Amino acid sequence: GLKEAALSCEASHRYGEALGVVLGHELIRVNEEPARARVSRGGLSGWQRKAVTDFIEANLGEVLRLTDLAQLARLSPFHFARAFKQSFGVPPHRYHVGRRIARAKDLLADPSNSVTGIARELGFAETSSFSATFRRVTGASPSDFRRDRI
Numbered sequence: 001g002l003k004e005a006a007l008s009c010e011a012s013h014r015y016g017e018a019l020g021v022v023l024g025h026e027l028i029r030v031n032e033e034p035a036r037a038r039v040s041r042g043g044l045s046g047w048q049r050k051a052v053t054d055f056i057e058a059n060l061g062e063v064l065r066l067t068d069l070a071q072l073a074r075l076s077p078f079h080f081a082r083a084f085k086q087s088f089g090v091p092p093h094r095y096h097v098g099r100r101i102a103r104a105k106d107l108l109a110d111p112s113n114s115v116t117g118i119a120r121e122l123g124f125a126e127t128s129s130f131s132a133t134f135r136r137v138t139g140a141s142p143s144d145f146r147r148d149r150i
Contacts, residue, residue, distance in 0.1 A: 043087035044080075048073040052084070052092075060100050061123035066092060101137045104130070108146045115142045 044052065051072045056064065069092055070080035084092045100122045107118045119130030134142045 042083055044073060044083045048075075048083075049087055056096055056099055060096075060103050061121055063123065064092075064096055097133065098137065101134055104134060104142065105138075105145065105149075108142055109149060111146070115146075118142070 043049075052069055055069070055072055066077045066081060069084075070077040073080050073083070075083065081092060084095070088095050090098070104118050104122055107113045107121070108115075115131070116127045119127045122130065124130035124133070131141055134140075134145070138145060140148065
């Protein structure tokens with residue numbers, strides 16, 4: 001019944017949160033490699049990756065400036081952008097958008113969160129811009145995604 005569905009949704013939400021944490025740690029662990037390989041590849045060091053990803057996670061709903069992220073890593077914006085892409089395979093902005101959409105997916109699992117509320121929490125000025133970005137990244141609208149997952 002309804003109670004079982006709510007418990008299933010809650011369990012799914014918790015699982016999604018736990019999976020996100022595990023994958024985040026795995027991403028950092030996988031990128032930990034000998035300094036020799038890291039230097040030749042030109043990516044960010046472990047502490048730089050952690051500082052930047054922690055900052056992005058803590059500020060998902062904010063506009064993040066490349067210069068601010070570069071300062072965290074103690075690099076020029078040009079070198080930071082290049083090293084970030086080497087480390088994560090995508091530019092900083094695309095990574096930030098991806099993390100916002102991943103958080104949106106978690107929030108959509110709870111039916112008490114409105115799409116408009118989620119958009120606002122994640123820093124989108126308009127629900128339409130959130131929906132368009134969500135659809136571009138996932139291939140589904142937030143409402144369709146929610147309907148298919150719950």
